[in-house]
Amino acid sequence: MDDPEYAGKFRDDEVFIWDKTNTVIFKPMAEENIKESLNNLVTWVNTHSEEDFIHPILKASIIHFFLVYVHPFFDGNGRTARAIFYFYLLKHKYDFFKYFSISALIAKQKEKYYKAIKEVEDYENDLTYFLLYSTDVVLKSIDEILEKIVKKYQSDIISKNINLRGMHLNRRQKRLIKILIDQDQKTMTTRRYEKIFKVSYGTARSDLNELSKNGLLQKRKLGKGFLYSTNFDSYLS
Numbered sequence: 001m002d003d004p005e006y007a008g009k010f011r012d013d014e015v016f017i018w019d020k021t022n023t024v025i026f027k028p029m030a031e032e033n034i035k036e037s038l039n040n041l042v043t044w045v046n047t048h049s050e051e052d053f054i055h056p057i058l059k060a061s062i063i064h065f066f067l068v069y070v071h072p073f074f075d076g077n078g079r080t081a082r083a084i085f086y087f088y089l090l091k092h093k094y095d096f097f098k099y100f101s102i103s104a105l106i107a108k109q110k111e112k113y114y115k116a117i118k119e120v121e122d123y124e125n126d127l128t129y130f131l132l133y134s135t136d137v138v139l140k141s142i143d144e145i146l147e148k149i150v151k152k153y154q155s156d157i158i159s160k161n162i163n164l165r166g167m168h169l170n171r172r173q174k175r176l177i178k179i180l181i182d183q184d185q186k187t188m189t190t191r192r193y194e195k196i197f198k199v200s201y202g203t204a205r206s207d208l209n210e211l212s213k214n215g216l217l218q219k220r221k222l223g224k225g226f227l228y229s230t231n232f233d234s235y236l237s
Contacts, residue, residue: 009073009074010031010034010035010072010073011031011034011071011072011073011074012031013031013074014027014028014030014031015027015028015071015074016028017071017114017117019110019111019114020110020111025114025117025118026069026117026118026121028069028070028071029069029070029071034070034072037066037070038070038072041063041066041067041070045059045063045088056088056089056092056094057089057094057134057135057138058131058135059088060084060085060088060089061085061130061131061134061135062127062131063081063084063085063088064081064082064084064085064134065081065117065120065127065130065134067080067081067084068081068117069117069120069121078106079103082102082103082106085102086098096142096145099145100141100142100144100145101141102134102137102138102141104141105137105140105141105144106137112133113133115133116129116130116132116133116134117130151181151182154181154232154236155177155178155181155182157235157236158177158181158216158232158235158236159174159177161235161236162216162235165214167214169210169211170207172197172199172207173207173210173211175197176188176193176196176197176207176211177216177232179196180230181232185230186229186230187227187228187229187230188208188217188227188228189222189225189226189227189228190204190205190208190225190226191204191225193207193208208226208228211228212228215231215234215235216230216231216232216235217229217230217231218230218231
């Protein structure tokens with residue numbers, strides 16, 4: 001919170017939510033209705049009925065929306081809403097949510113976040129718009145963490161097979177393999193290698209040629225120089 005004076009206190013004045021162009025996105029609930037609305041939210045969250053079952057991810061998303069829309073504090077509402085979103089899902093045994101962040105994706109596409117909130121208001125409080133947005137963010141977050149897991153697995157397998165074959169790579173060469181995997185890069189040139197590791201042309205060429213000799217890269221002529229392409233398949237089995 002930017003101003004510690006407001007910590008732990010409900011807002012006592014009206015606020016407006018603006019986008020980066022200084023356009024008002026929506027005006028949150030009147031301050032005199034905050035406590036009653038939050039009490040209703042708590043009652044609803046703690047009401048469990050098989051007939052009215054709502055999937056925990058959807059229910060957590062509704063809680064998220066409600067807290068942002070009510071905007072009970074002067075600052076920190078989005079962070080509070082996302083924290084409770086996580087807490088609710090962890091409480092319901094969705095432990096894998098601790099490994100990724102929806103906050104990062106929301107921050108990258110803040111316009112879509114606010115657009116989903118505004119659409120709920122514009123279309124007669126139809127939460128479908130925010131739920132579609134929220135579940136899409138969850139799916140993309142899962143895809144990101146799965147991609148990281150796959151890349152980590154590939155790095156570990158390649159490193160293991162390098163050791164099994166008795167190869168001794170220097171620190172730069174090991175780092176290059178990780179960079180190529182993590183950043184989905186398929187090629188490397190001597191000049192780029194020089195810049196990345198701040199070494200001489202001769203050192204860069206020697207490092208890359210050794211990786212090519214050991215089958216980790218494939219070397220081919222490109223203009224006056226050479227292009228080195230990844231060739232990790234034999235090290236992933």
